[in-house]
Amino acid sequence: MAKLEDIETKGVKPVIWIDDPISSLDGNHIFFVYSLIKIAIVDDEKFEQLFISTHNLDFLKYLKRLTGGFINKNSKFQSYERQFFLVVRQDKVATIQIMPKYLKEYITEFNYLFHQIYKCSEMAVVDDSNYTAFYNFGNNARKFLEIYLYYKYPDNSSDVEKMKNSLVVKRYQQYLQIG
Secondary structure: HHHHHHOOOOOOOOOOEEEEOOOOHHHHHHHHHHHHHHHHHOOOOOOOOOEEOOOOOHHHHOOOOOOEEEEEOOEEEEEEEEEEEEEEEEEEEEEEEEEOHHHHHHOOOOHHHHEEEEEEEOOOOOOOOOOHHHHHHHHHHHHHHHHHHHHOOOOOOHHHHHHHHOOOHHHHHHHHHHH
């Protein structure tokens, strides 16, 4: 960040690489670092290209919010082109691959799990193109309920106790009695 105000780079739009700027910081610092990048670099359009690497999913969630653009050669506003990648390591070889859709499109695992459950409710026929959604339904529903119930009941009670107290489970039991 200090280099952007340096005499050599002042007024120049460099290619910027920020390697894991948050390390193991707490949530407040994660948002602070995101805000600093947004205000001091993105909003001020101080870059030709911007690369940010992270291993932290909370920080990635904020990075997905980075938007903006520039005035192109035709004097029209053009949004920044954004891409998301993963570094995949196998033994001693690392490759850069396009980020999987479930990480790129969903803010949290909770949103992804809800989408997977919803897909099952909308499918009329199970075939070779969609059987994995049904195959994984039980595990996805369990994880979805665990996340939801931990949010609704953030205490030390067991998952079973939380499920017994949950309105979702009570309604499901009522549904089973009606059907």
